Amino acid sequence: MEVETPVSSDEAESGVSTPVGTRRSFFARVTAAISTVIGLSLTIPIVGYVVFPAFQRKKQEWVPIAKIDDLPVEQPKALDYTVAEKDGWLETKATKGIWAIKHSNDEVTVFSPICPHLGCGYKWDGQDRLFKCPCHGSVYNLKGVVQAGPAPRPLDTLPVKVENGELLVIYKEFKSGLADQTEI
Numbered sequence: 001m002e003v004e005t006p007v008s009s010d011e012a013e014s015g016v017s018t019p020v021g022t023r024r025s026f027f028a029r030v031t032a033a034i035s036t037v038i039g040l041s042l043t044i045p046i047v048g049y050v051v052f053p054a055f056q057r058k059k060q061e062w063v064p065i066a067k068i069d070d071l072p073v074e075q076p077k078a079l080d081y082t083v084a085e086k087d088g089w090l091e092t093k094a095t096k097g098i099w100a101i102k103h104s105n106d107e108v109t110v111f112s113p114i115c116p117h118l119g120c121g122y123k124w125d126g127q128d129r130l131f132k133c134p135c136h137g138s139v140y141n142l143k144g145v146v147q148a149g150p151a152p153r154p155l156d157t158l159p160v161k162v163e164n165g166e167l168l169v170i171y172k173e174f175k176s177g178l179a180d181q182t183e184i
Helices: 009-014 023-055
Strands: 064-066 079-087 091-104 108-111 123-126 130-132 146-148 160-163 165-167
Touching: 064 091, 108 130, 108 160, 108 165
Parallel strands: none
Antiparallel strands: 064 165, 079 091, 091 108, 123 130, 160 165
16 A cells, blocks of 8 residues: 655646755754854853852962961060962952960960951050050950950951961951951
């Protein structure tokens, strides 16, 4: 038994049947598919390279600050160091400061140099043995506890560790004016 296929009016007039797809349209589709794959394989990494750094947080690394033996016992010492910061594509060098206090058992407490009240810099008053902020009168003891003034919390401590006699610190910044320590 023979199955008849429907014939279009053009085929009926000419008597010739045309194939559904031609070799030319096949190669056009294959070329378009290959071009799409190549385009996506190039576009995705380029877009990732351009966009991804904007969403990355700053890397926080341990930075060597000083030799532990160079710090006086129970006497705060202001220390400065230069660090390379990378934010997205921008790389800058910044000088950071800290207050380091070596205790009698060789433990070290490190304070951020920024007053938690409004972000001013505070100083050590050796005569009164207190940290004093000149902006609004906040006063802190050797442990960073608020003694007077409008400060909403104690001084901000930074992560610290000692390796091979070297003091290492991760520098962090915190929002000022808040009762709890919130990292920026």
